[in-house]
Amino acid sequence: xxxxxxxxxxxxxxxxxxxxxxxxxxxxxxxxxxxxxxxxxxxxxxxxxxxxxxxxxxxxxxxxxxxxxxxxxxxxxxxxxxxxxxxxxxxxxxxxxxxxxxxxxxxxxxxxxxxxxxxxxxxxxxxxxxxxxxxxxxxxxxxxxxxxxxxxxxxxxxxxxxxxxxxxxxxxxxxxxxxxxxxxxxxxxxxxxxxxxxxxxxxxxxxxxxxxxxxxxxxxxxxxxxxxxxxxxxxxxxxxxxxxxxxxxxxxxxxxxxxxxxxxxxxxxxxxxxxxxxxxxxxxxxxxxxxxxxxxxxxxxxxxxxxxxxxxxxxxxxxxxxxxxxxxxxxxxxxxxxxxxxxxxxxxxxxxxxx
Amino acid sequence: xxxxxxxxxxxxxxxxxxxxxxxxxxxxxxxxxxxxxxxxxxxxxxxxxxxxxxxxxxxxxxxxxxxxxxxxxxxxxxxxxxxxxxxxxxxxxxxxxxxxxxxxxxxxxxxxxxxxxxxxxxxxxxxxxxxxxxxxxxxxxxxxxxxx
Numbered sequence: 001x002x003x004x005x006x007x008x009x010x011x012x013x014x015x016x017x018x019x020x021x022x023x024x025x026x027x028x029x030x031x032x033x034x035x036x037x038x039x040x041x042x043x044x045x046x047x048x049x050x051x052x053x054x055x056x057x058x059x060x061x062x063x064x065x066x067x068x069x070x071x072x073x074x075x076x077x078x079x080x081x082x083x084x085x086x087x088x089x090x091x092x093x094x095x096x097x098x099x100x101x102x103x104x105x106x107x108x109x110x111x112x113x114x115x116x117x118x119x120x121x122x123x124x125x126x127x128x129x130x131x132x133x134x135x136x137x138x139x140x141x142x143x144x145x146x147x148x149x150x151x152x153x154x155x156x157x158x159x160x161x162x163x164x165x166x167x168x169x170x171x172x173x174x175x176x177x178x179x180x181x182x183x184x185x186x187x188x189x190x191x192x193x194x195x196x197x198x199x200x201x202x203x204x205x206x207x208x209x210x211x212x213x214x215x216x217x218x219x220x221x222x223x224x225x226x227x228x229x230x231x232x233x234x235x236x237x238x239x240x241x242x243x244x245x246x247x248x249x250x251x252x253x254x255x256x257x258x259x260x261x262x263x264x265x266x267x268x269x270x271x272x273x274x275x276x277x278x279x280x281x282x283x284x285x286x287x288x289x290x291x292x293x294x295x296x297x298x299x300x301x302x303x304x305x306x307x308x309x310x311x312x313x314x315x316x317x318x319x320x321x322x323x324x325x326x327x328x329x330x331x332x333x334x335x336x337x338x339x340x341x342x343x344x345x346x347x348x349x350x351x352x353x354x355x
Numbered sequence: 356x357x358x359x360x361x362x363x364x365x366x367x368x369x370x371x372x373x374x375x376x377x378x379x380x381x382x383x384x385x386x387x388x389x390x391x392x393x394x395x396x397x398x399x400x401x402x403x404x405x406x407x408x409x410x411x412x413x414x415x416x417x418x419x420x421x422x423x424x425x426x427x428x429x430x431x432x433x434x435x436x437x438x439x440x441x442x443x444x445x446x447x448x449x450x451x452x453x454x455x456x457x458x459x460x461x462x463x464x465x466x467x468x469x470x471x472x473x474x475x476x477x478x479x480x481x482x483x484x485x486x487x488x489x490x491x492x493x494x495x496x497x498x499x500x501x502x503x
Contacts, residue, residue, distance in 0.1 A: 118438055127379050128404045129462055131491050133441040134434075138449050141432035142462075146451075149430070149475055195433045195470055239410030243451055243459040244402060247430075 001263070004095045005220040005227030006212055006323035006352065008036035013174040013208030013308040013317070016112035022056070025209050026068035026108055033211035034104065037223040041070045044213075045100025047077040048091045050084035050107035052312050054119050065108065076100075083107060084210055084316030085277070085338030085348050089235055091214055101219040108209030109312035116205055116311060124342060125240060136279075136342075137194035137202055143247040143343045144197050144282035150248050153285045155196070159187040161281040162200035162306065169303025174317070176308045177204035201281040203309030210316045212323070228323035228334070232263030232351040240345060250283075253290040253337070253347035260335075264351040271351070272331040273298040275318035277305045277338045286344060287337065297335075301325070315339065319350050326354045378407045381419050387489040391481065393422050393457050400458035423455030425480035425500055430460075433470035442492040448473045452497055464496035472499065 010032035017025060034040060041047075047069055051062045062079045069075060078094075080087045084107025091103035111119070120136035121129070147153050166182045169175035182200075190198035213223075220227040234256035239245045261268055274297050278284030284299075284306070293299060300306070302321040305314040315338025322334035333353045340346040375383055378394060382404050385392040394405030395418040403422055408415055428450045435446035448465035450473070465479055479497035487493035 118440065121438075121440075125404075127375065127383065128491055131442075132449075132463070133438045134449055134462070135438055138432045138434055142430040142449070142451055145430045145432065145475070192433075195431075197432075241402075241404070241406065241410060241459075242462055243404075244406075244410045 002096050002098060002216055003220070003229060004092055004214055004216050005224070005229045006319065006327070007215045007220050007224035007227050008033045008213040009210070009320035009324055010036070011174055011208065011210040011317050011320050013176060013206040013310050015176045015206055017110055017207040018112075022051070022061075022065045022108050022110060022209075023068045025110070026065055026106060026211070029209050029211040030068050030104065030106055033213050037213055037215075039102065039213065039223070041075065042073050044102050044104045045076065046091055046094045046103040047075050048079065048087040048094070048103065048105050049077070050080045050082050050087035050312055050316065052081055052109065054122055055109055055111050055114065055311060057114070069104070082340055083312050083314065083338050085319055085336070085350070086235065086315070086340065088212060088214070088316060088319060088350070089233060089348060092230060092233055095214060095216045101216045103214040104211065105214060105316065106209065106211040107313045107316050109310045110207045111205060111311045112207050129242070135194070137197060139242065139342050140202075140280045140282065141194035141197045142242070144201070144280065147248045147282050147285065148196060152248055153282070155188065156184065157285060158201055158281040159184040161284050162187045165300060165303045165306035166200070168301055169307035172302050172307065174208070174308055175303045176206045178303060178307060197280060197282065203279045203306045206308040206310045208308070208310040208313055210313045210320050212316060212320055224327065226327055226329060226354055228326035228352040228354065230350055231266070231353050232260035233349070234259030235346070235348040237346045240341070242342060247343050248286065250286050250290045250344040250347060253287055253344060253349070256347045256349040257291045260349040260351045264353065266333060266351060266353070268292045269294055269296050271297045271333050271335050273301055273322060273325060274335040275302060275304060275322045275337065276300055277315045277318050279305060279309055279339070281306065283339070283344050291335070291337070291349070315348065323352055326352055329354070376407060378405045378416065378419070381405070383489040385421075386491065386493040387487045389483050389487065391422050391424060391454060393420050394418060395420050401456060402459045403454055403457040403461045420456070422457045425478060426452045426454035426457070428465065428473070428475055428477045428479060429453050430475060431465060431473045433473065443496070447496065450497070452479060463494060466496040466498045
């Protein structure tokens with residue numbers, strides 16, 4: 001495998017971008033990520049973005065946002081209708097082919113103009129589920145109840161996950177929900193919004209975006225004193241139908257992790273930190289089990305997606321947060337996770353190391 | 356220069372139709388007829404709703420099987436207020452329901468007045484709309500089974 005690293009990141013998440021278009025959001029982020037390593041768009045070999053027409057309410061909306069990359073020079077680009085983490089996977093594959101040495105990956109989501117919990121119904125089966133418009137929190141609640149009633153996880157553990165996220169998010173400028181004072185008792189006292197899930201069990205929705213520069217081999221060493229080398233990356237998918245799989249598990253998360261960790265030549269217990277894209281506390285509890293995180297690895301030091309879940313960017317933000325910790329010398333080995341689809345249907349795991 | 360500005364209405368539409376195929380189509384036709392069908396997998400289990408291909412083994416599936424109209428709630432939640440685009444006008448349960456004769460649970464509504472009336476393991480049975488057109492909402496939902 002060709003060595004590929006994250007060499008620069010830029011991100012911005014807020015509760016709602018009211019007077020800012022997606023282009024206006026992304027111009028400073030793309031500029032900042034490129035400038036951090038002294039690159040202009042002319043130096044970028046491949047550009048790949050992730051976003052959703054369902055949020056923009058317009059077909060091919062990503063084409064407009066390409067204005068943020070710059071009208072000139074002409075670029076080699078691609079787009080995924082998925083979280084930017086999956087765009088990063090495509091860019092990583094492109095770099096493996098060896099024809100380019102640098103890539104720009106970005107993604108963004110502005111869900112505040114609509115009702116995200118309803119829009120997400122459109123990702124479900126178009127015959128059996130989407131016409132019933134189940135809100136996303138209700139779909140996640142069915143999974144959470146199965147998890148709680150199976151005895152695998154207690155309500156107390158879910159509240160502890162919520163508290164850890166809100167406390168870790170204190171001081172993170174890109175978190176939209178944080179608290180140094182919240183307690184497990186506070187969370188347990190909240191009335192359910194999608195029984196059994198409480199407000200603190202659901203990720204805080206945010207608008208925002210993220211840009212990441214990837215570089216291969218010696219180019220990465222030229223650009224960055226301590227690149228975050230992608231030592232392993234895996235993307236696996238479980239069945240789409242909610243009833244056709246055991247919702248208390250996410251086998252694709254376990255498989256993606258084992259693929260990525262094995263490629264990295266590491267074990268899970270050697271990881272310093274893990275940034276998990278968990279849209280609910282119950283899904284984080286499932287991920288911790290599927291990934292085999294045993295307590296020696298710090299989970300979501302940024303607060304994770306529970307503290308700010310930007311649709312289409314939260315997964316790429318996890319990679320950026322984990323990479324930043326390596327680039328700044330705070331960690332040697334980190335795992336970043338991204339999910340897509342209902343109830344952790346798709347999972348991507350990216351293992352990065354400093355050395 | 357006294358002409359009025361040009362004006363054109365913009366009508367958003369999706370001018371395509373899809374055929375639903377021999378398996379999903381059979382399920383939707385069953386809804387119109389007021390029956391529920393699944394499909395047999397190679398291990399003998401029955402998946403409801405059906406799919407043309409096994410989601411785990413990818414094998415093509417063809418043996419359509421009628422299943423029961425009643426079953427057991429496997430998991431549930433409560434939606435209040437109802438979502439504006441949904442078929443339901445009032446607060447309602449949503450549940451995974453394991454129908455008699457099926458091995459995978461099906462997602463639909465449970466029609467009760469409050470979440471206190473919902474419980475895992477409760478028995479429910481199908482409630483059909485009078486006008487049916489081969490759509491998942493032909494099934495109004497499920498209601499608690501009344502002891503005979």
